[in-house]
Amino acid sequence: MAFFHRHPRLRLAGLLSAPLMWLAVAYLGALAVLLVSAFWTVNGFTGEVVREFTLANFRTLVTEEVYRNVTLRSIGVAVAVTAICVVLAVPMAFYMAKVAAPRSRHWLVILILTPLWASYLVKAYAWRVLLANDGPVDWLFFGHGPGYGLLATVVVLTYLWLPYMILPLYAGLERMPSSLLEASGDLGARPLRTFRAVVLPLLVPSIIAGSIFTFSLSLGDYITVQIVGGKTQLLGNLVYANIGAANNLPFAAAIATVPVLIMVIYLVAVRRSGALEEL
């Protein structure tokens, strides 16, 4: 319409007002409530939330060893899941983007996406069956399967989040001109050298993009741990326990800020390293 053409500011407002409202209310609003309530407490006797500013929750988080251990364990799980995802996803994405015939690429992408169509719960419970005592995995390892626990948690989380690593790597590799790989070979580099000196450095932004998914999703998970983690506790379980059984919403909020903080530190570190400015 000509009217909007003459008033570019109004045009911009029309385009962005709805998403900005959503961002402000639903997204930032929820985050603000989380942050604010983390500084409240609960009256131990009545169970009512006391809306007074206090650092008590954070003091507990920092001083008590349980929370420190759970935080470190959660980071360890997230790092392990991310690392395994990278190792599995790089060759797979490379095959999809550079080796497979262009026509079969779409099918491969769809195959990677299909697990995401199934419910998270169904998949987690499927793994519970797989990992059960005398289950298929046990049988495969001659009765010495990992069973439920930390290892099972890492395996299942890797399974769940792998597509989120493959897809950005695939996109990054597809954007990378094949002539770069050819040029490297042409200049005398063997395939492994080409991979190390050309492909990997150029993939760093994609790896970081994927790792943000796998890392944050692993850090916040509590369902998989409940289903296959045995007695293992991660940050998500603590949040869940404090919302439910302990009925301590402010403390749950305080615990929930920990993964947020870890992600912020991670993103700042990535930015500082300059890995995202290379391209």
Added chain:
Amino acid sequence: MSEAAIRLTGLKKSFGPVRAVAGIDLEIADGEFFSLLGPSGSGKTTVLRMIAGFELPTAGTVALSGRDVTRLAPFERDVNTVFQDYALFPHLSVIQNVEYGLKVRKVPRAERRRRAEEALASVRLEGFGDRRPGAMSGGQRQRVALARALVNRPKVLLLDEPLGALDLKLREQMQVELKQIQRDVGITFVFVTHDQDEALTMSDRVAVFDNGRIAQVGTPEEVYERPASPFVAGFVGTSNLLTGDVARAVLGRDGAYSVRPEKVILTVDGDTGAAGTVAEVIYAGPVTRFVVDLDAGARVVVVEQNRRTGTAALNEMRGKRVRLTWHEEHVIEIPSSKETADAAQR
């Protein structure tokens, strides 16, 4: 007797049902500037990629200096390539790009720096070493790609339409520079292009590609003045084809003939030569193109230098009756396609 730098024997390549290269025999001498010229899809780039080792031939052999390299990987061949999109590594600086091949071959750091800087100087890019390729213009990137290939002192340099992405002025300048560099380093250059001007200007010899086969191999002059087939006559330069009845009426003999537009003399008040009417006048700066419809039935293009004429006078030419003449030695007899195909088979 020196071995040919490149010898291709019975080279064929199919991509599934598509036959890209249909059987090519070719020898390229040491130190030659050799162009593979043809329209897109004629197989010239595929031939280059088989010499480089990026594609395995379906049949036939590739030999470099007498050594069969048909099944060798690119990193095992003593050739380097300048890619159409330059293929510079975006995460490395210009000097690191140029050094790449030397570093891979474990040349000591000091020597490799020195050689890389020399290579950059030879393409007139001293002092650009610390830049990123992304911060350079197309012409500069092109020269970095050239330096990156030349620094390895390969026996053969392959260039895949390296000037395609440059604007006309820069392209003409790079044509001269490339030719100069080739003369200086004395390396065999194999140059793929679809631009006939480029091929004619720079090459010692040209192979004209048509549909996966070589239609003619020769010096630029041979290919231009004595095209071996109607295809070559049509693709290399503009040519006025006179065949069948027209040839009989205008030239008085049977067969297929070609007269180049710049060889035709156009006269308004003459009474000898082929009669016709000027259908179109195209002013193009240094020259003017006249499109003339011959009474005998063919359409002929005539190019005249604009020595005197002004545009006003030119416009009056439209619709005028004219006579076209030419020297007999400029009438080129073209072997028919059938004979050419037979010759290519042999």
